Amino acid sequence: MNRNSRIFCIKKARIGGGPIMVASKRCGRFCGEIGLGALKDRYYQKKMKAVPTSKFRHLKGQPSAKDQNYDGVIGSETRLESNICACNRKFIAVVLATTGAGVFTVLCRDKPGRVDKVFRCIGHSTEIVDLSFDRFNPNRIVSGSEDGTYLIWWIPDEGLVADLDQIQCQFRPSQKRVVQTEWHPSAANILIGINIDSINVLNVKSGEVVSSIDTSQTGDIIYNASLNYKATEIAASFRDKKIRVYDLRTGELKKEFFTHVGPKPIKVAWITQAFDEDYMITTGATKMSEREISLWKISDPEKPIVTEKCGPASAPLNIYYDNDTRVLAFYARGEYSIKFYELLGDTEPILYYLTFFQSPDAQRALAFGNKLSCNFNSNEIMHAVRVLSKSVEEVSIIVPRKSDTFQEDLYPDTIGEVPAISPEEYIEGADAEPVKVSLKDFLPPETTVFTNLVSVTQVSKQSDAKPTKGVSGGYSGGVNVADELSSLRSELEDLKERVIALERSQ
Numbered sequence: 001m002n003r004n005s006r007i008f009c010i011k012k013a014r015i016g017g018g019p020i021m022v023a024s025k026r027c028g029r030f031c032g033e034i035g036l037g038a039l040k041d042r043y044y045q046k047k048m049k050a051v052p053t054s055k056f057r058h059l060k061g062q063p064s065a066k067d068q069n070y071d072g073v074i075g076s077e078t079r080l081e082s083n084i085c086a087c088n089r090k091f092i093a094v095v096l097a098t099t100g101a102g103v104f105t106v107l108c109r110d111k112p113g114r115v116d117k118v119f120r121c122i123g124h125s126t127e128i129v130d131l132s133f134d135r136f137n138p139n140r141i142v143s144g145s146e147d148g149t150y151l152i153w154w155i156p157d158e159g160l161v162a163d164l165d166q167i168q169c170q171f172r173p174s175q176k177r178v179v180q181t182e183w184h185p186s187a188a189n190i191l192i193g194i195n196i197d198s199i200n201v202l203n204v205k206s207g208e209v210v211s212s213i214d215t216s217q218t219g220d221i222i223y224n225a226s227l228n229y230k231a232t233e234i235a236a237s238f239r240d241k242k243i244r245v246y247d248l249r250t251g252e253l254k255k256e257f258f259t260h261v262g263p264k265p266i267k268v269a270w271i272t273q274a275f276d277e278d279y280m281i282t283t284g285a286t287k288m289s290e291r292e293i294s295l296w297k298i299s300d301p302e303k304p305i306v307t308e309k310c311g312p313a314s315a316p317l318n319i320y321y322d323n324d325t326r327v328l329a330f331y332a333r334g335e336y337s338i339k340f341y342e343l344l345g346d347t348e349p350i351l352y353y354l355t356f357f358q359s360p361d362a363q364r365a366l367a368f369g370n371k372l373s374c375n376f377n378s379n380e381i382m383h384a385v386r387v388l389s390k391s392v393e394e395v396s397i398i399v400p401r402k403s404d405t406f407q408e409d410l411y412p413d414t415i416g417e418v419p420a421i422s423p424e425e426y427i428e429g430a431d432a433e434p435v436k437v438s439l440k441d442f443l444p445p446e447t448t449v450f451t452n453l454v455s456v457t458q459v460s461k462q463s464d465a466k467p468t469k470g471v472s473g474g475y476s477g478g479v480n481v482a483d484e485l486s487s488l489r490s491e492l493e494d495l496k497e498r499v500i501a502l503e504r505s506q
Helices: 037-048 423-426 456-465 480-503
Strands: 010-015 016-022 060-063 086-089 093-094 104-108 126-133 140-145 150-154 167-170 176-184 190-195 198-203 208-214 223-225 233-237 240-247 251-257 267-271 281-285 290-297 306-312 318-322 327-332 335-345 348-357 365-368 382-388 391-398
Touching: 060 348, 086 126, 086 365, 086 382, 093 126, 093 391, 104 126, 126 176, 140 176, 140 190, 140 223, 150 190, 190 223, 223 267, 233 267, 267 318, 281 318, 306 348, 318 365, 318 382, 327 382
Parallel strands: none
Antiparallel strands: 010 016, 060 391, 086 093, 093 104, 126 140, 140 150, 150 167, 176 190, 190 198, 198 208, 223 233, 233 240, 240 251, 267 281, 281 290, 290 306, 318 327, 327 335, 335 348, 365 382, 382 391
16 A cells, blocks of 8 residues: 555444544554544534634733733722723723722823832722723723712823822712713713612713613612613623613613522623624523523523533623624633633624633732723734732733734724714714724824812712712712611522532532
């Protein structure tokens, strides 16, 4: 036989008791059996429908050099499930470790390295649990606290040069803890504030509460929320294991369905404008506290399209979805890694595992910036910030390529910093898709400078004199003890059910 011939001999093997055909490498002395792992791969690949090749299969995370970390910035060690850091193309914001009143700092991304003097934004009387930069003005940021207060800050271009105690305005539409804040993707000066008992639309320009959805009438405590593409609807995950979809203007409950049955908090992200219809990604846990990821079709949410188990762990999985690339990132507080998946397919999504980023240091918190935060010259498609024990680290998620030219297939047009409609148009009932920009020749628009700032002390005095919604601070009063006790009892019951399930499994 010619040694260069490509003739393969056929052998039989058994996997799980069933015969399948196996092709060895070569005939004669070059013959060798294929490994069991390769056998299974070949067998199941024939059974599966063809999965499109991913351009992100070589995705990797690249942390900043140690001397480029923001050393000396010690982040909060809060036990609450919260968002204690945020970033954009200019700044990084981090809630600081303190006792009592909450404070946070803002760092300039173009000034990395050790921070000798950490200046603070001072104004909250309780712990800060959320930070979020305005998508249309990178110098503006909102902070939300445990007592339900939202403070709107403006950061100068040079960053903080002293402690800051002046704000643009203040809201307190609810006395309950803030869960999350989201800036409207199309309308200027419109902020969506999510408390554990309500979803509130706030007009930052006028200082008024536009509308409020009392979710305690239809559901339990909110864990997190996600907007659809035009922000006409909002999906929220609740402690009673349900996802509820509301009309953001009217508060009408559009849809609700059960998700994960385990005791861990459930997180949700809206998958929109990527396929023929909208989908959702959720994370939660089984009854045995094994974490899982599920993909749902919103039009038919009776059961998930696919569910992937992620192993047991104590912290719930957070979700970041990049609408431009359809890449998903999953991460958790106190862990060392970020897992990446991609949604493949044309008409229906296929959840495809890509890779993971591993670090020797655990993260107290993690946040992703929008696409404008990325370095396009290095093929960076995501930019993350990790809060470590004594520093802040930046991580570039890049697609390795040899070419130095702009990679158009990695950077489709993305949402820019120009709003589609004004707050007045939104209040009158207008909706619009976000305005997209090309990243190839992107030039940031001129930043609006706010000069009508007032001290937090002055706002607090006005609030005490006349308690109204909006800039004067909202409702007066403290934490509702009865509601807090009810919440703790419910969590205790969940823990009891988990103990019983574990005892039965032994």
